[in-house]
Amino acid sequence: xxxxxxxxxxxxxxxxxxxxxxxxxxxxxxxxxxxxxxxxxxxxxxxxxxxxxxxxxxxxxxxxxxxxxxxxxxxxxxxxxxxxxxxxxxxxxxxxxxxxxxxxxxxxxxxxxxxxxxxxxxxxxxxxxxxxxxxxxxxxxxxxxxxxxxxxxxxxxxxxxxxxxxxxxxxxxxxxxxxxxxxxxxxxxxxxxxxxxxxxxxxxxxxxxx
Amino acid sequence: xxxxxxxxxxxxxxxxxxxxxxxxxxxxxxxxxxxxxxxxxxxxxxxxxxxxxxxxxxxxxxxxxxxxxxxxxxxxxxxxxxxxxxxxxxxxxxxxxxxxxxxxxxxxxxxxxxxxxxxxxxxxxxxxxxxxxxxxxxxxxxxxxxxxxxxxxxxxxxxxxxxxxxxxxxxxxxxxxxxxxxxxxxxxxxxxxxxxxxxxxxxxxxxxxx
DNA sequence: AGCTAAATCGAACTATCGTTTGATTTAATA
DNA sequence: TATTAAATCAAACGATAGTTCGATTTAGCT
Numbered sequence: 001x002x003x004x005x006x007x008x009x010x011x012x013x014x015x016x017x018x019x020x021x022x023x024x025x026x027x028x029x030x031x032x033x034x035x036x037x038x039x040x041x042x043x044x045x046x047x048x049x050x051x052x053x054x055x056x057x058x059x060x061x062x063x064x065x066x067x068x069x070x071x072x073x074x075x076x077x078x079x080x081x082x083x084x085x086x087x088x089x090x091x092x093x094x095x096x097x098x099x100x101x102x103x104x105x106x107x108x109x110x111x112x113x114x115x116x117x118x119x120x121x122x123x124x125x126x127x128x129x130x131x132x133x134x135x136x137x138x139x140x141x142x143x144x145x146x147x148x149x150x151x152x153x154x155x156x157x158x159x160x161x162x163x164x165x166x167x168x169x170x171x172x173x174x175x176x177x178x179x180x181x182x183x184x185x186x187x188x189x190x191x192x193x194x195x196x197x198x199x200x201x202x203x204x205x206x207x208x209x210x
Numbered sequence: 211x212x213x214x215x216x217x218x219x220x221x222x223x224x225x226x227x228x229x230x231x232x233x234x235x236x237x238x239x240x241x242x243x244x245x246x247x248x249x250x251x252x253x254x255x256x257x258x259x260x261x262x263x264x265x266x267x268x269x270x271x272x273x274x275x276x277x278x279x280x281x282x283x284x285x286x287x288x289x290x291x292x293x294x295x296x297x298x299x300x301x302x303x304x305x306x307x308x309x310x311x312x313x314x315x316x317x318x319x320x321x322x323x324x325x326x327x328x329x330x331x332x333x334x335x336x337x338x339x340x341x342x343x344x345x346x347x348x349x350x351x352x353x354x355x356x357x358x359x360x361x362x363x364x365x366x367x368x369x370x371x372x373x374x375x376x377x378x379x380x381x382x383x384x385x386x387x388x389x390x391x392x393x394x395x396x397x398x399x400x401x402x403x404x405x406x407x408x409x410x411x412x413x414x415x416x417x418x419x420x
Numbered sequence: 421a422g423c424t425a426a427a428t429c430g431a432a433c434t435a436t437c438g439t440t441t442g443a444t445t446t447a448a449t450a
Numbered sequence: 451t452a453t454t455a456a457a458t459c460a461a462a463c464g465a466t467a468g469t470t471c472g473a474t475t476t477a478g479c480t
Contacts, residue, residue, distance in 0.1 A: 161414075436466090
């Protein structure tokens with residue numbers, strides 16, 4: 001583990017605000033992610049990535065140690081960004097927010113993060129070979145825990161039925177949401193529509209009221 | 211489109227029952243599917259497939275024209291088998307069966323087809339590059355139509371709320387189900403558990419009863 | 421036994437992959 | 451301007467992929 005610049009400069013002394021600087025490293029990551037999303041993992045060759053940032057393949061190795069490092073970083077950044085956004089959203093809700101509102105907010109952020117213009121790299125996950133997938137398991141579990149806690153809170157407050165096995169419900173629910181981007185683009189649905197559908201369906205179900 | 215034996219012999223003259231014959235073609239397909247599921251698409255090389263059926267890579271080309279043909283056939287067989295099973299299950303239900311029962315039956319068959327010992331090849335889909343995925347869109351849409359009709363029937367009979375946008379609900383629901391096998395193996399849940407959870411959640415939701 | 425077609429082998433070919441490396445350019449500093 | 455470090459290039463390397471094809475084996479039929 002050699003020390004590395006990692007493409008980011010420390011904030012200037014005496015400055016509190018972090019300056020978000022766009023580095024070559026970031027551009028390469030974006031390019032690779034774009035190719036994976038659009039054309040699949042196989043199409044994401046070092047030469048293809050390099051071409052998208054106007055470089056030759058070999059030059060990428062100045063910024064990354066290997067292709068795996070690129071892919072792994074895409075995945076990690078994606079999950080961490082998603083986690084940060086959803087966690088922040090939940091944290092920012094008023095104390096008295098109802099379960100339904102918490103859920104709505106979380107789902108909205110989750111879905112829009114996967115397809116919005118601010119999109120993260122998380123759905124890249126679908127395209128990855130199993131070997132690389134496994135490495136990110138821990139972070140994914142941490143993210144699932146976020147939702148687990150959200151649901152548990154709803155049950156504790158009596159706003160959600162407590163006959164749910166959260167160990168099954170959470171991955172089931174998240175699994176459904178993660179698949180959304182694939183057919184969203186085709187159907188032309190918006191993040192808001194999907195979020196609304198997901199929340200309404202999850203909370204009330206589609207059964208006719210008795 | 212050259213005429214092909216396709217690895218199956220026509221039933222003998224005068225015979226009504228179709229004899230299911232295990233051909234080399236089928237074994238190759240099984241081997242390839244097994245590798246994809248266990249080790250990912252990248253690991254599914256012609257040499258790896260050949261080794262699993264005790265052959266050399268070149269010999270596979272006696273049975274298939276290309277690797278793509280193998281992968282495509284795995285995908286198509288999987289979807290068609292799934293369609294056939296679910297369609298048959300729904301068709302076989304008594305006329306007076308309630309919507310909840312129809313749904314339960316369909317979900318059970320769907321889920322168990324994805325993970326059971328009788329597993330189809332459908333979850334191979336996850337691992338495929340987008341180019342190959344797109345080719346199967348038509349059949350997948352046909353399958354979705356099956357579920358669309360099921361839901362529409364529930365709404366028509368008043369057993370399901372009619373405020374659902376089925377164009378969104380169906381892919382959302384199926385998307386969730388298709389992701390099930392991945393975490394099922396990890397959590398040790400059974401098909402029955404998952405099917406029960408999915409149906410109960412979809413019908414009643416998890417919101418506390420008012 | 422001899423023949424024929426099906427099935428498989430063995431060995432190569434071409435293409436492309438990730439990666440390495442020494443030379444070269446670019447940009448900042450002294 | 452001279453020096454130096456950062457960044458990129460050009461070209462190749464070895465590995466492995468899908469594929470091809472003539473030779474060889476296997477199995478059924480006469």
